[in-house]
Amino acid sequence: MSAPAVKDHPIHRRWIGQSMKRVEDPRLLTGRGKYIDDIVVPNMAHAAVLRSPHAHARIKKIDASKARALPGVLLVLTGAEAVEQTGPLPCFANPPVAQYCIAVDRVRHVGETVAAVVAESRYIAEDAVDRIEVEYEPLPVVVNPGDASTSKGDAVLHPDRGANNIAHQRTLTFGSYDEDMRSADVIVRRKVRWPRSGAQPMETVGAIASYDEGTRKFTIYANTSMYNYVGWLMAVSLKIPAHKLNIVPTIAGGSFGSKIFTHKVLVLAATLARACGRPVKYVEDRLDNMTSCDNHGSDRIYELELGLKRDGTMLAFGMKVIDDYGAYLQFGVGHHGNAAAQLTGPYRIKSARIELTAVFTNKCQQGAYRGFGSEVNNFALERIVDAAADELGISPVEIRRKNFIQPEQFPYKIPTGNVYDSGNYGAVLDKALEMADYDGWRSRQADARKQGRYIGIGLASCQERSVFSSTEFWFWNHEPGFALTSSPESVNIKIDPTGKAFVTLYSPFWGNSPETMATQIVAEQLTIDPSDIEITYADTDQGLMGTGPGGSRYTVMIAGAIAGAATDIKRKLFKIAGHFLEASEQDLELRDGRVSVRGTDRGMTIPEIALQAYYFRLSLPDDCNSGLDARFTYDHPYTTQPNADRTDLGVFYPIMGHMCHIPIVEIDIETGQLTYLKYVAVHDCGTVVNPMTLAGHVRGGTVQGIGSTMYEHFYYDEQGQLVTANFADYLIPTLKEAPPNIEVGHVVTPSPFTEYGIKGGGEGGRMGVPPALASAVEDALRPFGVKIDTLPITPMKIRDMIRAAQQRKG
Amino acid sequence: MEQVQLTLTVNGTRYSRPVEPRCLLSDFIRHDLGLTGTHVGCEHGVCGMCTVLIDGQTARTCLTFAVQVDGAEITTVEALGTPAKLHPLQQAFWEKHGLQCGYCTPAMLLTAVELLNNNPNPTRNEICEAMSANLCRCTGYQTIVDAVESAAAAMKGEAR
Structure with a gap:
């Protein structure tokens, strides 16, 4: 498919562009939303799940007799029993990684399903869960992604896929990378750590499954979203013909990516309904969701390098990246396909290289979380651009402006092969600088510093790719597998x-x-x-x-x-x-x-x-x-096949938004507390359908990004225990941690390829905050020489970094 | 399990029902009474989704046993307004885009009801203080504060 014809967009519109109040x-x-847990089906029974307390263990024996004897219990199902009827769960990876709705003989992370109970009430089901006795044989636990290549024996999570815990390893080079690096005057290097956080919508995942003996058909109510894309795969897991399964969507109380698939919950509910002959409701509780959901995000260790000319001209961008995928591979390594859509950001960088090592560890699998891996790449790239500005003595504004792709250069093909449809990055930057009164704050910052106050001004100019083509799911694979191209x-x-x-x-x-x-x-x-x-x-x-x-x-x-x-x-x-x-x-x-x-x-x-x-x-x-x-x-408006050796990934994410975030913060160096003095977010999402709801996405995404940057962390200890598996330890921003006023601005560069020139804007906020806020903190603490390369930057960590710097100074 | 008789008033209607002593108030309201506007988010008392008014005061129903509120008067979101005739707070949340997925909204509304009952003329800081009890994962909170501020102004206008 060559580039589509450029669309002519009518200027006069009556409804598009209005901040119409939402019809929802x-x-x-x-209170009449009818979320999944509000649905009642006649004669419905309730399920609860026994979760593994071990990060890695063999299931030696399960004695469910005491659970089965409890009045009101209808069914206790173990993995060994379930697998007689229900096959492995769908998996986007190739080769696939076998995962079951109930673990069959081995658990690979804390929280994995070991057995399920169906009872007359959820209370009885949970009572019965406590009465199931399981004998485990603990196996070596792998939590450090750096250990994956040397894991052997029982420490290997999936022996059928190889002799160690490397899930996928491949290097892709785009353009004349080595040559460009050789011609660079400076190569800036930086290590960056992005930790695991997750979507954690306020509503968990649930399903109500029933089986009609008359029509021999399953009906599953679920708060899932890809059901009309890959819903039939659930029928494959259930070993039934696809026309004997109807998935009925309910509204979802938030997803942010985490409810795209929900395959574990759907297949479990249907398996239980079939086995007990009653409709079954299973809705995760928060512990279920935090330990075994689909929404743990990326977990990456980067070694970055950026080659530049002395005047700040960027030439080549490369990385070694290790990604800790946890115990299974739901979407393959599609997150790195996603990141390749905007690998080189808004900059004219000639060549690039990604050395990817995806590893298995004894943690919950990764799923999808607002950004799907691209938000991490934004963080990595913007951090090294800031480092380059520091090293070359160029201002963060000028190094960006100097390297921006110019409006007349679109459509612009980046080294990976993806094409950016349109953009005006200078205009976004100018608007953000003006809204933030950037120069004014630079002088206020200098005055404040004389008074012993630490104000920091952050800046990030990032891409927000939109409208994926499904090629991103498989082009990293050595053997593509099911190389779908429709979305x-x-x-x-x-x-x-x-x-x-x-x-x-x-x-x-x-x-x-x-x-x-x-x-x-x-x-x-x-x-x-x-x-x-x-x-x-x-x-x-x-x-x-x-x-x-x-x-x-x-x-x-x-x-x-x-x-x-x-x-x-x-x-x-x-x-x-x-x-x-x-x-x-x-x-x-x-x-x-x-x-x-x-x-x-x-x-x-x-x-x-x-x-x-x-x-x-x-x-x-x-x-x-x-x-x-x-x-x-x-169909997708503009997508092409990747080439055979993957030196060109094709066009797969061409509708390119852009943003500039400028947070202005003050840090109390005694407590490490951060206060927002100003927060400006300017986005270009092309033609805006509803400015009010788009601003809502930007603000909400921004506060989610603040969570990822400052507070949220799925932290596994060395035994593989998830020690932040509740909202008292996994810290979602409250109103007190949110900026009091996120000032949202829009620049409109319509897409030439979409109806009305619309671009996507649902993820942008979260994709811009981490590098912007990290640079603000680094800027505030410049007198201490503190570098921010690891998230989250909790107040305690900020205080520790200041204290360490003070001790170094003596 | 043994059951005890519970008598209480919810949204002006008196109910007398047998319940297990361990039954959470959130489950009683949602499943026994079918008032599913009250949501459950964490069931460990942090997120605030399950907030209702017990005798006019906000409380987390996932941390309350139903039997603890014998004789009490409970208000849930269903008492505020209907789609055809929204309560001024609901109207303000609608106009100011104070919700996206809607899951935290009933709790946010009831928290705001309590605030405005006690303090009809709150400052923005007082609104932030009161509303910070509940999590919202969608909005970034700013438009929720805007909505409460706007509703307070509208309700004062009505009272006059």
Whole structure:
């Protein structure tokens, strides 16, 4: 596929660009949301799970007799029993890593499912869990990712995949890397550590599964999102034909990536329902979710190098990266595919190299978390750019400005092969500097320092790639495996006989605003009032292809799908109206819900046309069928295959947003406490559908990013115990840790390749904060010579670094 | 397990039900009474999702046994307003985009009800202090504070 034709975007819009109040809200505000745990199915029983206390152990023996004897217990199922009916869980890696909804003979991380109980109530189920006796044979525990290459014997988690704990190892070089490094005047080197944090939405993952003996069919209610993309894989795990499984989506109380797949919970609930002959509800509690969820994020150790000319011109960027994937590989090493989408950031860097080592350890598997690995790359790149600025004596603003890809250079192909569609990075930087009063704060900072106050000014200019193509999941593999290239999104629009629009989406609400966004775009396309539009979500039985939200793709993809379906509807409206009005279709226009003959007052409203379309076939043109509806599946607007040796990964994430974050902070050097004096976030997400909800994403993502930067850490001790497995130890920012005012600015550089020029913006906030805030802390502590290369930067760590620096000085 | 008779008033309706002594108030409200607007997030008393008003005061129902509130008057989000006629706080959360996934919203609303009952004219700092009891993973909090501030102004207008 070559670059698509550049789209012409209409300037005058009625609904797109409005801060319309969300259509989702009235029901959510009044407690009528119907999340997964609010769903009740007749005769439903309840499940609870026994989780492994060991990080690595063989399951020698399970005695469930006392649990089974408890009144109200319907079923206790072990892994050995479950595997007779249910096969391994779906896995994106190639070769796959066998993982089961209940561990079969070995547990590989604390919290892995060892057995499940179904009972008349959750209380009884949990009582029974406590009565299951398990004999374990502890195995050597691997927690340090550096040990993976030397692991042997029983310390190897997956002996079928190799003799050590290296899950995947490959070096990819893009462009004349060695030559460029040789021609560099300076090579700046830095080690960076990004620790494990996770999405932790306020609602956990759940499913209610039932089996109908009459239709021999499973129905699973679930707060999952890729069900119309890969839902059928659950049927494969359950060893049933795909048409005997219907997945019904519920709304989700937040996801941030963590509910993309939810395969463990769905398959477990269905396995239990089949085994006990009753509908079964299983909703994770917080401990379940923290120890065994899909949402542990990246866990990386970097050795970085950036080659530059003495004047600050960047030439080549390279890295050795070890990524601690935990015990299983849900999405393969797709996170590093993702990072390669914007490996070299907003800069004109000629060549790049990634030496990737992905390892297995006795920790929860990684899943997806807002950024999917690209946010980590942003941190790594921006940290070494700051280091280069320091080393070369160039200001952080100027080194960035000097190297930015210029507006006239787009579409711009970066060394990895991905193409950036458009951008104006200088404009974003200028706007952020102006909003932040950057120069003013530099002088206030100098004054404050004389008074013994430590103000820091941070800056990061990062990419926020949007609209993934699925090639990112497999191009790292030595053998691609299932080398899928489709990642479309569909909609169905029906105009009913009264002229109301019924819009069906094939991906769910997961905390974003799909109903509002679709309503605005349908209203724009068909000039129907938003109050006449109804949005529903299809189950898999009704499902057209929908890849779902993720990778900031949903708004762009839905806009494309709606435009496609609306075009068909408009064609039919014009055909019928032209017939009745005895006018040529070229002379007709659609405005304010009415098709009229241009320059006259003759016309028909959409309800009038719809009524004819439904009930008066003999009055319609001969080649016109009854009804008024259209469905459209919109494919990724611009993606190409990677080449065979992976020196070019192809185009896979071309809709490129950009941001500049400027936090201005003050640090109390006695306590290490950080206070926000100002926080500016300027984003370019192309054409904005709803400025209010986009600003909501930016602010919310920013505070999540503050969590990842300052407080949150899934910390495993040397026995592999997760010691931060609750909200008292895993510290999510409260209102007190959030900046009082995140000032959001927008620069609009429309995408030439998408409907209306929209770009994604759902992940951006979290993708910009870590490098910006790290640079602010480093800047505040410049008198102490402190370098920030490891997150999280807790107040205690800040205090320790200051104390160490003071001791060095004597 | 042995059950005890519990009598209490929820949103103005009097209920008398047998419950197990260990039954959490959050489960009683959600599953016995079917009032699922009260959510459960951590079940260890940190996140605040399960907040309701017990005799006018906010409390975490995941840390409260149902039997502890015998004779009490409970208010949940279902008592505030309906989609057709929102409470001024709900209206303000809607207008100021004080919610995204909506999961923390009922607790945030009830916390704000308590604040405005005790202090109809709070400063922004007082709002932050009161609302910081609950987690929200979506909004970054700023628009929640905006919403409470705006509702306080609107409610004062109504009272006048």
